Amino acid sequence: MSSSYTITLPDGSQKQVPPGSSPLDVARAIGSRLADDAVVARVNGELWDLTRQFEDDSKLEILTSRSGDEALKVYRHSTAHLLAAAVLELYPGTKLGIGPAIESGFYYDFERETPFSTEDLEAIEKRMHAIRDRDVPYQRVLVEKQEGLKHYQELGESMKCELISEKASDIFTEYTLGEQFIDFCLGPHVPSTKRLKAFKLLSVSGAYFKGDQKRQQLQRIYGTAFFSQKELEEYLHRLEEAKRRDHRLLGKQLDLLSIQELAGPGLIFFHPKGALVRKQLEDWMREQYLARGYSLVNTPHVARESLWSVSGHLENYKESMFSGMELDDGVYRLKPMNCPMHILIYKDSPRSYRDLPVRLGELGNVYRYERSGTLHGLFRVRGFTQDDAHIFCTPEQIEDEITACLQFAVDTLKTYGFDRYKAELSTWDGGVSGKYLGSADQWKLAEDALHRATERVGLEVKVVPDEAAFYGPKIDVKLLDCLDRSWQLSTVQFDWNLPQRFELEYVGQDGEKHRPMMVHRALYGSVERFFGILLEHYAGAFPVWLAPVQAIVLPIADRHLEYAKTVVARLEAEGFRVELDARSEKVNFKIREAQLQKIPYMLVVGDREAELGKVGVRNRKHADQGAQNLDEFVATLKTLIEAKAVSE
RNA sequence: GCCGGCGUAGCUCAGUAGGUAGAGCAUCUGAUUUGUAAUCAGAGGGUCGCAGGUUCAAUUCCUGUCGCCGGCUCCA
Numbered sequence: 001m002s003s004s005y006t007i008t009l010p011d012g013s014q015k016q017v018p019p020g021s022s023p024l025d026v027a028r029a030i031g032s033r034l035a036d037d038a039v040v041a042r043v044n045g046e047l048w049d050l051t052r053q054f055e056d057d058s059k060l061e062i063l064t065s066r067s068g069d070e071a072l073k074v075y076r077h078s079t080a081h082l083l084a085a086a087v088l089e090l091y092p093g094t095k096l097g098i099g100p101a102i103e104s105g106f107y108y109d110f111e112r113e114t115p116f117s118t119e120d121l122e123a124i125e126k127r128m129h130a131i132r133d134r135d136v137p138y139q140r141v142l143v144e145k146q147e148g149l150k151h152y153q154e155l156g157e158s159m160k161c162e163l164i165s166e167k168a169s170d171i172f173t174e175y176t177l178g179e180q181f182i183d184f185c186l187g188p189h190v191p192s193t194k195r196l197k198a199f200k201l202l203s204v205s206g207a208y209f210k211g212d213q214k215r216q217q218l219q220r221i222y223g224t225a226f227f228s229q230k231e232l233e234e235y236l237h238r239l240e241e242a243k244r245r246d247h248r249l250l251g252k253q254l255d256l257l258s259i260q261e262l263a264g265p266g267l268i269f270f271h272p273k274g275a276l277v278r279k280q281l282e283d284w285m286r287e288q289y290l291a292r293g294y295s296l297v298n299t300p301h302v303a304r305e306s307l308w309s310v311s312g313h314l315e316n317y318k319e320s321m322f323s324g325m326e327l328d329d330g331v332y333r334l335k336p337m338n339c340p341m342h343i344l345i346y347k348d349s350p351r352s353y354r355d356l357p358v359r360l361g362e363l364g365n366v367y368r369y370e371r372s373g374t375l376h377g378l379f380r381v382r383g384f385t386q387d388d389a390h391i392f393c394t395p396e397q398i399e400d401e402i403t404a405c406l407q408f409a410v411d412t413l414k415t416y417g418f419d420r421y422k423a424e425l426s427t428w429d430g431g432v433s434g435k436y437l438g439s440a441d442q443w444k445l446a447e448d449a450l451h452r453a454t455e456r457v458g459l460e461v462k463v464v465p466d467e468a469a470f471y472g473p474k475i476d477v478k479l480l481d482c483l484d485r486s487w488q489l490s491t492v493q494f495d496w497n498l499p500q501r502f503e504l505e506y507v508g509q510d511g512e513k514h515r516p517m518m519v520h521r522a523l524y525g526s527v528e529r530f531f532g533i534l535l536e537h538y539a540g541a542f543p544v545w546l547a548p549v550q551a552i553v554l555p556i557a558d559r560h561l562e563y564a565k566t567v568v569a570r571l572e573a574e575g576f577r578v579e580l581d582a583r584s585e586k587v588n589f590k591i592r593e594a595q596l597q598k599i600p601y602m603l604v605v606g607d608r609e610a611e612l613g614k615v616g617v618r619n620r621k622h623a624d625q626g627a628q629n630l631d632e633f634v635a636t637l638k639t640l641i642e643a644k645a646v647s648e
Numbered sequence: 649g650c651c652g653g654c655g656u657a658g659c660u661c662a663g664u665a666g667g668u669a670g671a672g673c674a675u676c677u678g679a680u681u682u683g684u685a686a687u688c689a690g691a692g693g694g695u696c697g698c699a700g701g702u703u704c705a706a707u708u709c710c711u712g713u714c715g716c717c718g719g720c721u722c723c724a
Contacts, residue, residue, distance in 0.1 A: 117652090203718060205719030206720055211721070212721090213650070213722090217720080219651080259715095261714075265714095371650095374723080557682055587682065587684060588687095589686055590685095
């Protein structure tokens with residue numbers, strides 16, 4: 001054993017340390033501030049506890065609260081252990097599931113007969129603070145597997161035993177926290193609880209052990225943790241902000257839509273104002289279809305069950321379909337997808353290679369029997385409208401077609417004011433499992449085409465292997481909204497299943513029959529869902545071109561009503577969506593209501609305006625803009641609408 | 649579908665240790681004629697989600713059911 005180890009730091013400098021030294025010792029040697037701020041170490045590329053002793057010459061990097069996600073993840077994972085330790089102190093006999101760090105914090109799963117209440121959560125959080133203040137070290141212990149198993153059995157930790165049997169190697173690591181708490185865990189952790197500065201428990205909910213519906217249901221406590229109180233508070237503010245922007249709340253406040261208990265859950269009623277916004281979304285999409293070489297079609301909402309047998313939906317998608325309707329001539333089903341309908345149109349006439357590509361687009365209403373517990377506002381519904389199109393083409397055309405689809409998707413996002421998005425390319429497993437349909441050649445052709453298309457459009461793409469649909473690879477486009485939340489939107493999917501099932505053909509240049517390539521693509525995904533995303537993104541203040549009411553005229557006194565009416569008439573003649581608030585209320589009152597309705601422009605008209613043919617322009621974001629000639633205002637509004645400006 | 653919470657006027661919510669309910673806003677009526685985020689007064693409005701059960705009596709307690717919320721699961 002050498003008398004000292006050489007530790008190499010990221011800047012290339014080296015330090016000699018005696019055996020028994022740990023990364024924390026090195027950090028101290030560099031500076032006490034670094035030691036205080038250190039969270040975890042990276043030793044020879046691996047994350048280590050700061051207090052773990054070096055075993056050889058090593059490369060060392062100290063990760064601090066400024067080192068980004070890795071350090072934060074460790075920190076949160078340690079907080080999860082703190083949570084579990086507090087729960088065991090307060091509720092002895094509770095059994096442990098797993099407790100990982102997740103994107104926005106951490107959770108820990110517990111098995112206990114009595115459910116945790118909100119008050120329990122407060123008590124637990126209090127206890128967490130108490131343990132934190134005791135400054136308890138996280139200690140890493142090496143355990144021999146059989147011995148360890150025995151120990152966890154004695155503790156009655158059956159879930160831990162199961163995890164150890166499955167995952168542990170002959171010698172595994174566990175972490176202790178105080179006298180009571182031990183946990184089978186890879187680590188690493190922060191050195192002691194006093195490092196945990198800012199955390200909060202957020203909610204409790206059910207979760208299955210290992211996510212398996214057949215296993216016991218556990219109670220999952222969610223929380224979050226940050227390096228500083230300030231960051232924690234910012235996060236909590238963001239949650240508040242998200243709540244304020246909740247489309248279910250705004251949908252009601254702005255009288256855009258409702259869900260009616262009498263009609264059934266997951267079914268959306270668009271009220272007049274919501275329907276006006278929706279019309280803009282639909283009109284824009286239909287115009288784009290036509291401008292980009294698609295043909296618009298319309299297809300029925302129900303069809304004979306035999307159609308769904310041929311398509312395979314009855315076989316593979318039955319659980320998500322509404323059950324059948326018995327009619328005189330057999331059973332009919334509501335459509336969960338539009339593809340078979342579009343295929344029937346394709347098949348209705350013989351197709352030549354000269355006809356291809358055939359692009360059939362529709363805003364198609366589909367109905368899916370989503371499980372009751374999954375329904376959520378506009379985001380997860382049972383009846384919705386897909387901006388669905390299917391492209392039938394030759395293998396030679398495929399790359400250009402995909403490229404055009406992706407470009408279309410990006411243009412769509414930009415139009416609605418989203419400038420941050422990313423793409424995911426879901427590929428197959430190379431044929432290993434046999435669960436994918438189609439030949440290696442087919443997959444290669446399709447995946448290559450998808451890849452090249454993303455390059456041509458300049459889309460950053462992440463490849464996710466073995467995530468494709470069984471019938472072909474796909475690209476999903478996700479957007480980030482103003483609160484950094486990610487939403488899946490557009491999808492472009494290959495399909496060699498349906499063309500085969502429906503025996504689609506075209507006559508090639510060689511006079512022979514060939515099977516066309518088929519691509520499903522949806523850009524909004526679901527019009528309802530996209531509406532919800534927009535509503536939250538803009539917090540209800542839709543850009544002028546989408547706003548259900550673009551301007552409201554507010555006469556100051558009844559004697560200005562007549563002039564107000566001429567203003568309304570003029571604006572309506574220009575094609576604007578205008579309202580008049582004719583009530584004998586004070587302007588302040590009318591303004592307040594218009595503000596709350598987030599109407600972009602309020603036009604105050606009194607003696608001064610009536611005399612000069614002007615309007616007093618108030619904008620919802622920039623307040624009083626002063627008096628303008630009506631013509632001037634008309635021109636401004638026109639410009640904004642034509643440009644589809646996202647801010648005014 | 650599963651676990652937990654919730655369901656009182658159009659909306660937001662209070663209340664009843666079991667004796668059929670109240671506020672603010674909204675609505676209606678009247679007064680007010682108003683200059684950039686709430687004028688005043690009066691009136692109407694509820695089978696306390698729905699169905700059973702316990703009870704002299706249920707909105708309140710129990711059971712079931714429907715719906716909503718937070719998650720899980722699912723997302724061909």
